[in-house]
Amino acid sequence: MSGNFLPPVQLTASGRPVLQRNEIECFYLSSVDLISEDEPTNIPFPNLKSGLLILTSHRLLWISDSSSSESTGAFAVPLAAISHIFSHKKSIKSMFASPRIRFQLSLTPDGRVSGHGLRSVVATIVLRGKGDCDAFLAKFWENWRARAWEDDGPAPGSSSNSGSAPASSGIYSSDGTVRMVGVAGILRKEQEMWESTDKSLQDAFQDLNALMSKAKEMVMLAEKMRQKLLSGSTSQTNASNDEEMGTKEEMQDWLLSVGIISPVTKESAGAMYHQQLSRQLADFVKVPLERAGGMVNLIDIYCLFNRARGTELISPDDLLQACSLWEKFDVPVVLRKFDSGVMVIQNKSHSDEEVFTKIKVLVMKPDTLRAGISASDAARTLGVAPAMAKEHLLSAESKGLLCRDISPDGFRFYINLFTEIDRDDLHLVKDHGIYATWVRANHAPQ
């Protein structure tokens, strides 16, 4: 779009905006136009038609509906650049027309949005869909007045990293004055950090409201510690032994699971709740999925997701709805229901064939040929949870790859030999094939 001076907004794979540091979403409106109704304007304001408008603590975000081809992309209006918000005029006319909210935007002479611009343009938000205009306006005012963006000034990375997640490493490594040596150094440093933040922790636990207001700081703290550990482990891999690495990883896991700064809530998203939740969830599951080998139990995700949200917990029903909405969006994950009723989240690219190949290799080992495998054996080898491994084994069984053995020793799976055995001669063992391999494996040690 030519002449569009609004800064573009990066979107995640599932179509959620990438938020700035400490930016929190507050309000969602669907079917919104963002245009300029000033007729004699010499500034080419973009004509953004029918999109999703998100009010955050820092910006107004406009994201196009994927269905409309007229205007595409996502753009932001920094609240800092807004010089005035006009109050909502109530007239007979406005009762019939779509509700409008107008605000004044400062621009630099060369046509970029800026808080210190000399020129200005009046932009109009037109609400074409259903949405609480007054509530939005109130929240808009509140956020504009709160000037949350000013709090970030000294925060590292906010100026250079605006618009991208603060995930890059090395930001915090420079401010460590004590040279860290091994895990002891990290732990000592953490100890110091915790002591210094002891006061804020005590404050936080005084009551729930205080905790909520401190939640942001806690998340920041966790993120900061994670970054430190990350930089520590990369610089000292040689010095650390496995055990140390283990504790570091564990610590990182713990810290990683705290951390959705701007959870989608019913309050902020309203009717868009499930849709936005669904997108946020799609972004969130990426890391756990990777770690679990492409498939995670829905229950595990429920726990991880709520733990990351901290206070704004969601119900299992909401989670299920959010997952089932994935079919409608272009997200890289899907919800899958096994025959047993177990539900999992998996990557779209995940293929059972790959798992089956792994299982086949596993059951063809001489030891396994003889004794079979249990779900927990498979879980160890495949690197997935036992419940998940069992599902894999059961689906391999239903494909005829495995068969089961139920005995007092437990529930085990073996390579399927039934198809290999010759009916006409029960004693015949062909020279080649799985049956012969099995016979050899079985008779070798006896």
Add this chain to the structure above:
Amino acid sequence: MQKLGEFKLPHFFNYPPYFTLQPVRDTREKQVQLWKDLILDYCRTQKVFVIGLEEEFPLFSNPVIGRSLTHEAREAFLSALVADGRAEWMDKGHRKCLILWHRIQEWAEILVQFARDNGLEDGVVTMEEIRFGTESQGTELQGIDRTILNRALKILEQKGKLVVFKGTSTDDEGVKFSL
């Protein structure tokens, strides 16, 4: 190779899943097939005519691998034989099963052959002589189950090839061939 008395067991007898009723259809079909073949093979060579589900049956457990068939599995495999016409339930409760590695009709033909071989075309012989007499020694008729013998005789009687009559002692019956 493992043996049960004189009977040579196939390798897959030591395959633990062989003793668990498989839930997947294709796999189960093959498993049932293998069980049917093994049961018939064993019964023919060992001259077992009746299998009692609640009694010990050497094929139904394998102490080497510590596996045995559940009652459900035993009934499933024997029912498959019944469906094939190679076995019959002897009671409504499915507790005893008559194994027919030869169908009744085949047994009848064997009886006719026996009579011819021994010059009994018009002769008389008792049931006990058929089962344990010197003439039947070494033939398939040796030790034949009474129920099966009676059923085979009945078929031949209906065709007019013999007459069954009560003998002098109450528990023995005579057969008069007329081939």
